[in-house]
Amino acid sequence: MSGLTGVVACETSICSIEEGILRYRGYTIDDLAYKASFEEIIYLLWYGRLPNRLELIALKQDLTESAVLPPKIYDLLRLYAPWGNAMAKLRTCVSFLTHFDDEVMDHSFAADHRKAVRIMARMAAIVAAIERIRTDLEPIEPDAIKFSSLAEMFLWLLKGEKPEPIAVKAMDLCLVLHAEHELNASTFASRVTVSTMSDIYSGIVSAIGTLKGALHGNANEQVANMLEEIGDISRVEEYIAAKIANQERIMGFGHRVYKNGDPRAKHLKALAKELGEYSGDTRWYDMSEKIEQIVYESKGLRPNVDFYSASVYTYLGIPRDLFTLIFATSRTSGWMAHILEQHDNNKLIRPRAKYIGKKHQEWLPMEER
Numbered sequence: 106m107s108g109l110t111g112v113v114a115c116e117t118s119i120c121s122i123e124e125g126i127l128r129y130r131g132y133t134i135d136d137l138a139y140k141a142s143f144e145e146i147i148y149l150l151w152y153g154r155l156p157n158r159l160e161l162i163a164l165k166q167d168l169t170e171s172a173v174l175p176p177k178i179y180d181l182l183r184l185y186a187p188w189g190n191a192m193a194k195l196r197t198c199v200s201f202l203t204h205f206d207d208e209v210m211d212h213s214f215a216a217d218h219r220k221a222v223r224i225m226a227r228m229a230a231i232v233a234a235i236e237r238i239r240t241d242l243e244p245i246e247p248d249a250i251k252f253s254s255l256a257e258m259f260l261w262l263l264k265g266e267k268p269e270p271i272a273v274k275a276m277d278l279c280l281v282l283h284a285e286h287e288l289n290a291s292t293f294a295s296r297v298t299v300s301t302m303s304d305i306y307s308g309i310v311s312a313i314g315t316l317k318g319a320l321h322g323n324a325n326e327q328v329a330n331m332l333e334e335i336g337d338i339s340r341v342e343e344y345i346a347a348k349i350a351n352q353e354r355i356m357g358f359g360h361r362v363y364k365n366g367d368p369r370a371k372h373l374k375a376l377a378k379e380l381g382e383y384s385g386d387t388r389w390y391d392m393s394e395k396i397e398q399i400v401y402e403s404k405g406l407r408p409n410v411d412f413y414s415a416s417v418y419t420y421l422g423i424p425r426d427l428f429t430l431i432f433a434t435s436r437t438s439g440w441m442a443h444i445l446e447q448h449d450n451n452k453l454i455r456p457r458a459k460y461i462g463k464k465h466q467e468w469l470p471m472e473e474r
């Protein structure tokens with residue numbers, strides 16, 4: 106079956122997509138989008154239930170305290186060229202973190218959960234440090250400030266100042282909406298990796314490498330490139346018509362599982378509208394809405410999670426090549442949940458391939474080839 110379409114590869118109690126409805130541990134995404142903070146989602150995904158007040162406070166504290174990076178990460182980031190690929194930098198940094206964790210090969214429940222907190226928090230700090238170091242700014246030390254949430258911490262570390270409440274709320278919603286999505290390609294990659302009893306860091310590195318592709322997490326950056334290229338609402342029709350005529354893919358549209366629309370897109374659309382109006386510049390939102398209408402009318406395709414998130418991050422003033430890194434930071438919560446679930450009841454993932462190559466070849470000595 107091409108691309109394993111429709112193949113059920115494992116059992117999970119973390120996330121379901123049934124009849125177009127996305128649920129984390131049985132809670133619909135529509136409910137969670139309005140009610141849950143990202144930290145509540147992390148707890149829900151990792152422990153299987155919502156936290157009580159004290160558990161939530163403890164997790165938040167644990168996360169912000171764990172965000173402090175080994176100083177050698179900053180040295181490593183200073184070695185990179187400023188223009189180097191940001192997802193590759195994140196992938197290398199997460200791999201590098203392995204060397205500063207003395208519990209790497211301890212697969213016990215308690216050690217796995219401690220590592221999950223550390224990696225989750227440090228990921229946000231690394232993304233911010235990538236930006237600051239490549240723009241010749243000093244990274245902000247996370248322990249210098251008392252943050253109210255991971256969303257606030259990320260924006261503060263990135264920009265070097267206390268973010269506006271509307272920005273924190275928007276970032277938190279983005280983190281909630283991107284946190285988990287069943288057996289998408291990057292999550293599958295992480296499960297395959299740890300099914301060999303490899304470590305959590307390797308699982309996350311595999312997942313980052315997989316999310317990096319334009320057909321998966323990097324589509325958000327490609328959407329932003331497209332919007333910039335279009336530039337004005339008056340050019341949308343001509344631009345999309347040319348793409349369709351050339352049989353090119355329109356980034357941010359279509360989905361392997363949702364054929365009637367991605368339930369996360371409407372929340373990101375509403376958020377893009379709100380932020381556009383707040384900033385006094387709705388150009389990107391207006392262009393996006395028009396693209397959505399034309400692509401649906403001509404191809405029957407609807408926007409996925411990556412389409413409106415491009416406008417949301419742009420309104421938040423985030424550099425375009427960090428969009429996929431933010432996705433990775435949020436999705437680390439989901440990847441971790443799957444890694445923990447895999448370790449909890451492990452079976453090596455090793456499918457078969459159907460051989461379609463030449464059969465029974467006769468060995469040719471060098472002089473006869």
Ligand SMILES: CC(=O)SCCNC(=O)CCNC(=O)[C@H](O)C(C)(C)COP(=O)(O)OP(=O)(O)OC[C@H]1O[C@@H](n2cnc3c(N)ncnc32)[C@H](O)[C@@H]1OP(=O)(O)O
Pocket residue numbers: 108319320321322324353354355356357358359360361362404406409410411
């Ligand atoms: C977080 C995420 O990963 S969400 C997805 C992010 N990726 C993107 O936005 C990239 C653009 N979208 C795509 O390439 C696809 O929709 C995918 C890869 C996401 C899913 O694709 P699949 O389930 O494999 O569907 P498939 O590629 O078979 O497409 C089915 C048909 O729809 C077309 N199609 C699907 N998506 C698009 C698109 N974005 N633009 C134009 N045509 C498309 C295909 O060309 C194909 O047409 P055909 O049957 O005439 O050949």
Ligand SMILES: O=C([O-])CC(=O)C(=O)O
Pocket residue numbers: 285286288289290360361362409410
């Ligand atoms: O499920 C998928 O194939 C891709 C996706 O939307 C996600 O990972 O959020």
